[in-house]
Amino acid sequence: MKTNTPDDFVDRLRDQSNIVDVIRDYVPLKQKGRSFWGCCPFHSEKTPSFSVTPDKGLFYCFGCQAGGNVFQFLMKVENVGFGESVKLLAHKLNVPMPEKEKSEAEVQREREREAIYKANELARNFFCSCLTKTAFGAAALKYLEARGLTPETIAEFEIGFAPDSWDKLTLALKGRGVSEEILLKSGLGASRPQGGVYDRFRGRIMFPIAEPRGRIIAFGGRVMDDTQPKYLNSPETPVFNKRSVLYNLNRAYRQIRAAGRTVVVEGYMDAITVASHGIGNVVASLGTAFTMEQARQLLHHAPEIVFAYDSDVAGQLATLRALSVVRSGGAAVRVATAPEGKDPDEFVRKHGADAFREVIEGAMGLLDFQMKQVLEQTKYNDLQGKVEVVSKALPFLGASDNAVEVNEHVRRLADKLEIDEGSIRSELRRWRMGQSGAVSMSPAKRKPDVKLYAAERQILRLLFEDRQYFPKLKAELLPENFQDEEHRKIAAAAWRNLENDGQLVAGDLVNELDSAAGQSLAKIMTMTVPSGKEAEQTISDCIRTILLAELQNLYENHRLKADELRQSNDERYLQELAESQRILSKISELKNPDNRVS
Numbered sequence: 001m002k003t004n005t006p007d008d009f010v011d012r013l014r015d016q017s018n019i020v021d022v023i024r025d026y027v028p029l030k031q032k033g034r035s036f037w038g039c040c041p042f043h044s045e046k047t048p049s050f051s052v053t054p055d056k057g058l059f060y061c062f063g064c065q066a067g068g069n070v071f072q073f074l075m076k077v078e079n080v081g082f083g084e085s086v087k088l089l090a091h092k093l094n095v096p097m098p099e100k101e102k103s104e105a106e107v108q109r110e111r112e113r114e115a116i117y118k119a120n121e122l123a124r125n126f127f128c129s130c131l132t133k134t135a136f137g138a139a140a141l142k143y144l145e146a147r148g149l150t151p152e153t154i155a156e157f158e159i160g161f162a163p164d165s166w167d168k169l170t171l172a173l174k175g176r177g178v179s180e181e182i183l184l185k186s187g188l189g190a191s192r193p194q195g196g197v198y199d200r201f202r203g204r205i206m207f208p209i210a211e212p213r214g215r216i217i218a219f220g221g222r223v224m225d226d227t228q229p230k231y232l233n234s235p236e237t238p239v240f241n242k243r244s245v246l247y248n249l250n251r252a253y254r255q256i257r258a259a260g261r262t263v264v265v266e267g268y269m270d271a272i273t274v275a276s277h278g279i280g281n282v283v284a285s286l287g288t289a290f291t292m293e294q295a296r297q298l299l300h301h302a303p304e305i306v307f308a309y310d311s312d313v314a315g316q317l318a319t320l321r322a323l324s325v326v327r328s329g330g331a332a333v334r335v336a337t338a339p340e341g342k343d344p345d346e347f348v349r350k351h352g353a354d355a356f357r358e359v360i361e362g363a364m365g366l367l368d369f370q371m372k373q374v375l376e377q378t379k380y381n382d383l384q385g386k387v388e389v390v391s392k393a394l395p396f397l398g399a400s401d402n403a404v405e406v407n408e409h410v411r412r413l414a415d416k417l418e419i420d421e422g423s424i425r426s427e428l429r430r431w432r433m434g435q436s437g438a439v440s441m442s443p444a445k446r447k448p449d450v451k452l453y454a455a456e457r458q459i460l461r462l463l464f465e466d467r468q469y470f471p472k473l474k475a476e477l478l479p480e481n482f483q484d485e486e487h488r489k490i491a492a493a494a495w496r497n498l499e500n501d502g503q504l505v506a507g508d509l510v511n512e513l514d515s516a517a518g519q520s521l522a523k524i525m526t527m528t529v530p531s532g533k534e535a536e537q538t539i540s541d542c543i544r545t546i547l548l549a550e551l552q553n554l555y556e557n558h559r560l561k562a563d564e565l566r567q568s569n570d571e572r573y574l575q576e577l578a579e580s581q582r583i584l585s586k587i588s589e590l591k592n593p594d595n596r597v598s
Contacts, residue, residue, distance in 0.1 A: 020054050023052055023059060025092075036054070049062040051526060059522065060525075060526050062523075072510060072519075072522075079250075079253050116182060119173060119183065120215075124219075126172050127206040136168075147269065153272065157208075157276075159205065160206040162202055166199055168199060169201070170198060170199055186237055187200060187218065187234035200232075201221040203223065205223075205224065209233075209245060215239075217237075218233065218237070219234050220234075231268075245294075246284065246285060246297060248271045249297065255281040256283075258281070261304035262282075262304070263281055263283075264285060264290065264308065265344050266284060266343070271284035273344065274356065290307075305332070308335075337364075371396065378392060452549045455542035458527070458538060458542050460494070462539060464494070465535075486516050486521075490513065490520065493513060497509065506522075558579045558580035562576035
């Protein structure tokens, strides 16, 4: 987590702040013992599960697992980046920000961005007035009303209209002091071949596109007839990169956090109609291909993404492309398909919000949707068709790391195609071998078991409690030995800090971690820990648990590899078998240290 603000200023700011006082501006808190408790601002709850520990400088919610220091709280509650959270805290504490000397180029870029924001704001006001207060927007207003939009919805989403004229906006903005250069750089104007500027958007219903804090960064324009293109977005500008922007996120992020999921639709009207019917956790992907940058933004607010693209062929293809993007991003992905081939806008207007909620709740999983598409798009009434279905299904089956899910889909596919289940498994095994470029199996991803997870947490908590345990830990463990990803990141940062300057403060370390690891550390710091000889014994027991788990995973991987090599009549299975036996001996020694052979 980086910022241009000097580290010593950030540290000083955090030391001067009282995390309880800061959070109390947003959440009523009551003291219980050493901690303060309240209802979490990041999800809906009636029983307080949100804890603030002032002596550690951390907060943690036991309901939604949000956690971190005062900066992480401000980032999450205000939906800002780290740099902005520092500015917010400085403002709350009435502490002046350190002045950083800027180059002339930096000053110019800053002025230019501010000028573009101002031009966009003026353009939004112009478009809104044209729609609701002039004859220019009469037809557009009737069109929107026919689509079910009320005056309140039109005002809430700041929908406007660009007159079918070459220079209405240009002249209006020039009259307000906007230069031709800024009209071009903002994308509101385009260059005339003979010189000068004309309006980019003409005769279109206008949808302002905002960044998370609500500043207008671009526009989308929709025609009311069959003119092409149907939608026209602003071009890339110094303040607008369409790959990282989602329409309506500035309004939806609080509802996304409360719901624990985001509903992603394709178009502006889909998002507006769904949101105006009370389903506020909805965003739209600007009619362009869904990107990993957009996925990361959504995962910052909630772990689940439900795609509700149009149900026609084009919409389903777009869904498949979007799924392929987010699959590796760690999201829980599902697909909602409205019946009758309707898009979300039309479906909600016809059947209502409750029916759409049922569609969302009934959304199918990623692999379910992919396999459904394979079967629907391929005829399999002959041998060639069956071979084609299996061939299309293999990449989806092979990409899943859930063995139970894959086994069930292999069984269903065999039943559907009326072929032997073993033949599909054989093809899947061959596909995986071809993808890896070798005959070895990819080790299955495993979540640490409860005992291992607890051991990793206990060791980290004791280390933060008393750094005297570090020499013993360093001698027997590496951060790589931690199997939980967040624990591994915390351990790596802790090891690095202790080796560099011997300091380890949880509130400081959170700034070095990503959001998930920071939340995990905040939760770890709520644990109580033993002391004295009991703590030393706990450390030894936890080290043994971690090392045993790693050896058992290694053993299982070599055993599986040996089994597959043996089935392929590859004599290298003997080497793998020998290695698995060697690891098994080490496991036995670790379990029974008194029986080691000297």
